[in-house]
Amino acid sequence: MxxxxxxxxxxxxxxxxxxxxxxxxxxxxxNLSSLSSAKGYNVTAHFENIGGLRPRAKVTLSGVVVGRVTKISYDKESFRAIITMTLNSDIDYLPEDTQASIYTSGLLGEQYISLEPGAEDEVLKNGSSITLTQSAVVLEEVIGKLMVSFTTKD
Amino acid sequence: MSQSFITIRDLFFSRGKREIFSGISLDIPAGKVTAIMGPSGTGKTTLLRLIGGQLKPSQGTLSVEGLEIPKLNRKQLYQARRRMGMLFQSGALLTDLNVFENITFPIREHFDFPESMIRDIVLMKLELVGLRGARNLTPSELSGGMARRVALARAIALDPLLMMYDEPFTGLDPVTLGTIVSLIKKLNQSLGLTSVVVSHDIHETFSIADYVCILSEGKVAATGTPEELMNSNSAFVQQFVQGKPDGPMPFHYAANDYIQDIMKGAE
Amino acid sequence: MMLNWFQHIGAFTFDILANTGRASIFLLQVILGIKETLFRPQLLIRELYSVGVLSLLIIIFSAIFVGMVLSLLGYVTLVDFGAESSLGVLVSLSLIRELGPVLTALLFSGRAGSALTAEIGLMKATEQLASMEMMAVDPIRRIITPRFLAGCISLPLLTVIFMSLGIYAGYLVGSIWLGVDEGSFWSQMQSKVEFGHDVINGFIKSIVFGFVVTWIAVYQGYNAIPTSEGVSRATTNSVVYSALAVLALDFILTAVMFV
Structure with missing residues (x-):
């Protein structure tokens, strides 16, 4: 024993x-950051088309992850998608006219939101809404447009 | 007759569909050795388990020292069991502890005694069963008889008022058998406890029992002192006491007609 | 004939219900003993040793080999897409979300669960449990609860050890043997594996598995038929039921957590 x-x-x-x-x-x-990001503030943005964006997709600022997408829903008044994202509380200096775009990492990679700061003095706060948005690029649409432009040229 | 320690009235118990007790009534007197005897399978061990509260009867009352055992809640039952000791047929020693620790087990579980005091108690109990020198052996190193004596020492470690012995005489060599028989008698006299011995060994049991109760087919078939039973004129008691193969107690398990059964195979 | 068949199914259903009821009452009795066990840490430590420490070796070995195999297979598939830098993500996510909790639970039930069942079953067969009852010691609180607690604590710990060792073994194979860039292995992994989502959910899985596997093991032992055949059947049942329960629960948990 x-x-x-x-x-x-x-x-x-x-x-x-x-x-x-x-x-x-x-x-x-x-990455422990996803836990701490719970202590952030929420911002909403309307998009024409969000493509393949999913909850928990990252939100970046010049490539630096500063938050996560927390909720995706459809706004029946504006007929557009409405995205709620949580930004880290230390990122409290984004101007109100910041633009949000949905990009794809790599050709087939996941989609994420990229923020580009504007020039206003007012900053985004909890509950603010980003008005300047750029929808996701949907591959089929691009190909379709290319096809149209090619055929019209002939 | 002295005052009764255990009182059983109209006790019914069945296991599955088989009825083991159909209304037994029994008094076990305080301070005496009472033997419960009977053919195998009559529920002698079951009776001990009912007294210890490990099984619950379907009907009837069973009281120990006036405490209604089947009606006690868990805490009261465990309290009552502290005053009971039981010697199991196999000894049931805890295999991962040595002899000394096996006997300390019930003491340590219930009392916060200093180590030196526990040691004294254990050595006293071991001396009583003559195994003080075997305290460092493990249960696997003990012979059957020694294991039973260690188990006996453990059962009396908490100084019970009631000792129950389940088949204490089976499978022992004559010398060990003699020591166990005299130990049971000695413990009963020196500690003043009430003993219940379950056995089917007539000779040994009659030599130490003050009262004997014979069970058969779920009923009490006979009670009395050993002398009374020896001289009983009941055919059943005579068959049992003298160990005759045939008599009121059937040798055959209930079956259909023998000739018919045999002939079926020939068809 | 048909009626007979229905009767059979009916009896079978009642058997299952009765067994579930008995196992639940048993679990309640075990849980009621937890407070008492916590006052006697010595008992718990002894069981943590025989349940946890003695399972450590097989867990370490399996983790290393599973991690290495995952890395090899993942590399072969990913390199076709030029995506071998995602090797770390593949290895770590498979280990954290699925293989870590499930494999550890299966190994644990084979190593520790079966031993628990056999030990308790033998104690029952040799009347040790009954003799404790007669010594006014509740065998559930004295014998079962410490073992149950030890199982519930050990499996989550073994699982995180399995996960991190597996990932490290996968990293060694990937970067040293297959030549995947070390930096991208770790950085891709860190950016894709979320602590709050992946690690915590994998850990929750292991807590659930530990609870269920230990419950099955101690219940099978305590309810074993007290003969050598009964104990051996209980031991087999313990491993088989644990495996089935782990796999079925894993499906449910994965569906809730990761879809």
Missing amino acids: VSSRKIEILVGIFVVLGLTAFIIMALNIS
């Missing part, structure tokens, strides 16, 4: 290993 002191030590090692693994998972393997 193993002595009880040895058992205590081995159990201690086991628990420490488990906790270390958990911390590694939190810090090295995943």
